[in-house]
Amino acid sequence: MSDIAKRNAAIEALKLVEDGMTLGLGTGSTAAFFVEELGKKVQLGLDVICVSTSEVTEAQARSLNIPMADLDTAPTIHLTIDGADEFDPELRLIKGGGAALLREKIIADSSDMMVVITDASKQVAQLGAFPLPVEVNPFGMALTKARIEETLEILGMYGIHVNVRLNEGGGPLLTDGGHHILDLHCKAIPDPDMLGAVLDQIPGVVEHGLFLDIADAVIIGTETGAETIAREE
Known part of the structure; x- marks a missing residue:
């Protein structure tokens, strides 16, 4: 995804923002363009209050003098x-590549409206090519990993590699919430709703990166502009 497409998606999303709104600010390279563009509008007098999905986004927003609040x-x-x-045709999402999925889901699920900004390369017929992140408690992580692998086989999803996400130093990555992440290399997820439901039942799983019935629209940035896909009710 080019920076031009990312910025065009961010600029299009900014058209949804009105004075007096409380905004949830996402995490990642595309969301960073939205925060940057939002900062310009705030400098011109836009009256908003924001909550952040990560410490990185919080720091960026504060550096641009965007008013921030605790959730x-x-x-x-x-x-x-x-x-x-x-994202798939039903606007079901995989999120968590930036390791902020727990806070992202808390804020997105609590929002009146959640809009995704992205490009066409993230549009898929079936979720799963991108590894599915699962945020887990460090306590008993090996047991949780084994339970996830067993569950995948019960669902008929065989031969899936479940890897602990590592940091730059080679140790398990630590999220803002103090958890670790397991990446499930599914290749394809036949039934995202079923997989999400069973992952929710595994002790040790804090949250997973399947965002189901949460996104209201997806704004797809291009080199020349943006188009919007709204979720069908």
């Missing part, structure tokens, strides 16, 4: 703008 003091979120690693 507990701003419980009503009118609009969240975030990226995605994949």
